[in-house]
Amino acid sequence: MNTIKQLEWRYATKKFDANKTLSKAKLEILTQAFNLTATSFGLQTIKLVVIEDKEIREPLVKASYNQKQVLDASHLLVICIQDNVVDADVNSYYDNIKETRKTPDDILKPFREDLIKMMATKSVQERQQWSTNQAYISLGNLMTVCAIEGIDACPMEGFVPAKFDEILKLEEKGLKSVLLLPVGYRAEDDMFSEFKKVRKPIEEAVITL
Numbered sequence: 001m002n003t004i005k006q007l008e009w010r011y012a013t014k015k016f017d018a019n020k021t022l023s024k025a026k027l028e029i030l031t032q033a034f035n036l037t038a039t040s041f042g043l044q045t046i047k048l049v050v051i052e053d054k055e056i057r058e059p060l061v062k063a064s065y066n067q068k069q070v071l072d073a074s075h076l077l078v079i080c081i082q083d084n085v086v087d088a089d090v091n092s093y094y095d096n097i098k099e100t101r102k103t104p105d106d107i108l109k110p111f112r113e114d115l116i117k118m119m120a121t122k123s124v125q126e127r128q129q130w131s132t133n134q135a136y137i138s139l140g141n142l143m144t145v146c147a148i149e150g151i152d153a154c155p156m157e158g159f160v161p162a163k164f165d166e167i168l169k170l171e172e173k174g175l176k177s178v179l180l181l182p183v184g185y186r187a188e189d190d191m192f193s194e195f196k197k198v199r200k201p202i203e204e205a206v207i208t209l
């Protein structure tokens with residue numbers, strides 16, 4: 001496996017082969033990779049919605065400025081944030097640590113209390129922005145895993161989140177959509193797959209001190 005070769009192979013896929021579907025095993029790798037994404041404090045205030053059903057996806061095309069990847073890809077991954085972060089989220093996280101690592105309560109207590117206090121200093125909007133930062137990390141992680149696994153994907157901000165939230169009834173789940181990642185396999189005639197990568201010279205992108 002040549003990491004750079006795979007990162008050069010990947011591109012923001014504009015046209016998916018609508019007849020090719022990801023195997024269960026490949027999909028499982030993506031859901032696991034999402035869940036293994038590092039998040040600030042490990043709090044995981046993001047959620048992945050995986051949509052295979054094309055009927056559900058049909059109305060999402062218009063809400064994505066007619067970007068057909070949303071429908072033609074094998075699966076549409078919608079990366080969401082929680083609409084708020086509350087004390088119960090912090091408590092359930094520390095309960096999980098206690099259960100998973102058998103860490104005594106008295107060791108966890110100050111960390112639990114500090115995180116509750118830190119969250120209390122933020123407004124709801126700041127908590128949403130904080131969660132959105134985590135969503136972008138998960139997008140990067142998923143894109144790299146896709147490249148390694150030979151899965152095509154298109155990172156997308158070009159959609160109307162409020163419309164998605166309405167169509168997918170995300171508000172009922174306490175979620176807000178922030179990013180899309182249609183995944184599957186490129187169409188043979190997607191001309192973008194032939195385009196040369198456009199990047200700054202490495203000396204311009206990286207400063208070595």
Ligand SMILES: Cc1cc2nc3c(=O)[nH]c(=O)nc-3n(C[C@H](O)[C@H](O)[C@H](O)COP(=O)(O)O)c2cc1C
Nearest residue numbers: 010011012013014067154155156157158159197198
């Ligand atoms: C956060 C983010 C949002 C993007 N949104 C869209 C989008 O809505 N539609 C699209 O076709 N490409 C979108 N792109 C793809 C970029 O245009 C593309 O990654 C960039 O031009 C580099 O090309 P490459 O990924 O093919 O190497 C997005 C990329 C990122 C990282």
